[in-house]
Amino acid sequence: SVVKSAIVIYSLVVAGCILVGAKLAPVYGARRIFRATVLLFGIAMLAMVVSTNAPTMIVAQILAGAASAAMVPTSVVLIADNYVGEQQARALEWLSGARSASLAPAFLIAGAIATWSDWRLTFFMLSLLAAAIYLLSDKLCVGLSAVQRHSHLKIDRVGFALMMLALLLIGVGSENLSDWGVIRARPDAPFSMMSVSPALVVIACGVLLVRGLVTWSRKCRIEGVQPLL
Numbered sequence: 001s002v003v004k005s006a007i008v009i010y011s012l013v014v015a016g017c018i019l020v021g022a023k024l025a026p027v028y029g030a031r032r033i034f035r036a037t038v039l040l041f042g043i044a045m046l047a048m049v050v051s052t053n054a055p056t057m058i059v060a061q062i063l064a065g066a067a068s069a070a071m072v073p074t075s076v077v078l079i080a081d082n083y084v085g086e087q088q089a090r091a092l093e094w095l096s097g098a099r100s101a102s103l104a105p106a107f108l109i110a111g112a113i114a115t116w117s118d119w120r121l122t123f124f125m126l127s128l129l130a131a132a133i134y135l136l137s138d139k140l141c142v143g144l145s146a147v148q149r150h151s152h153l154k155i156d157r158v159g160f161a162l163m164m165l166a167l168l169l170i171g172v173g174s175e176n177l178s179d180w181g182v183i184r185a186r187p188d189a190p191f192s193m194m195s196v197s198p199a200l201v202v203i204a205c206g207v208l209l210v211r212g213l214v215t216w217s218r219k220c221r222i223e224g225v226q227p228l229l
Contacts, residue, residue, distance in 0.1 A: 005054075005175065006061040012171040013065025014072075016164035019228050020155055021070030030077035033070055035137050041067040042130030048123035072099075082141045156220065159228030162213040169206030173199045 024033045040063055047060035079091045110122040180199040185192030193201055213229070220227035 006048075006057040008171060008175050009058055009168075010061040010065040010068075012167050013062050013164075014069045016160075016167045017066050017069035018072065019163070020160050021066075022073035023155055024070050025074045025077045030074050030081060031137070031140050034074045034078055034140070035134060037067040037071040037074065038130050038134045038137060040064075041071065042127045042134065045123045045127035045130060049120045049127065078140060154226060156217075156226065156228035159213060159216055159220070162209050162216060163228065166206045166209035166213060169202050169209065171206075173202035173206065176202075 044060045044064035044067065047063070048057060051057045051060060075095060076092070079088060079095065083091045110119070113119065113122050177197070177199045180186055180189040181197035183197055183200060185195055185197045189198050191198050217227035217229045
C-alpha cells in the first residue's frame with residue numbers, strides 16, 4: 001500500500017508541475033534541462049531501490065514526478081532542435097505514441113516483476129535506463145533553444161502553489177475515500193468534522209483552491225501579468 005500511495009503522489013506531482021516544467025526549457029535550455037531531469041529521475045529511482053520506510057519512498061516519487069514534469073515538454077523542444085521536416089513530424093509521432101502505448105505494458109511488466117521477483121527490481125531497471133539515456137543525451141544538439149533563451153519569462157509562483165496544493169488535496173482525498181468514508185467518517189478516519197468524512201472535506205478544499213486558481217489567473221491577466229494558466 002505504501003508503494004501504491006507513492007505512485008499516486010508521483011502522478012499528482014507530474015500533473016501539478018507540468019505547466020511550470022514547460023517553461024524551464026526556454027529559460028535554461030532544453031538540453032541542459034533534459035539531462036538534469038533524467039539524472040534526477042535516475043537518482044529518485046535508486047532511492048526507491050534502497051528505501052526502507054514510507055517517507056523515503058514518497059520523497060523519491062515526488063522528485064521523480066517533478067523530473068518527469070519537466071522532461072516531457074522538454075523532449076518536444078529537443079525534437080524541434082534535432083530534427084527538421086518529415087523527420088521532426090515522425091519523431092513527434094513516435095514520442096506521443098510511445099507514451100500512450102507504454103502505460104498498460106508498464107503496469108503489467110512491473111506487476112509481473114513484483115509478483116515473481118521483487119518490486120525493487122523494477123525501479124533498479126528504471127535507474128539503469130535513466131543512466132543510459134543520460135549518457136546518450138550528450139550527443140544531442142544544443143539547438144536554438146539554448147541560444148535564444150527567454151530570460152524574461154516569469155513563473156507564476158502563486159498559481160503554481162495553488163494548483164499543486166489543489167491537486168494534492170483532491171488526489172489524497174480521492175485515494176482515501178474507501179478508508180476514511182465517502183460521506184460519513186469511518187471509525188479509522190484520522191479526524192471528522194460533525195461526522196463528515198475527512199476525505200470529502202479534503203476534496204472540497206481542493207476544489208475551492210481550483211476556484212482560487214481561476215480567480216488568481218483572471219486577476220493576473222487584468223494586471224498584464226502572465227499567469228500560470
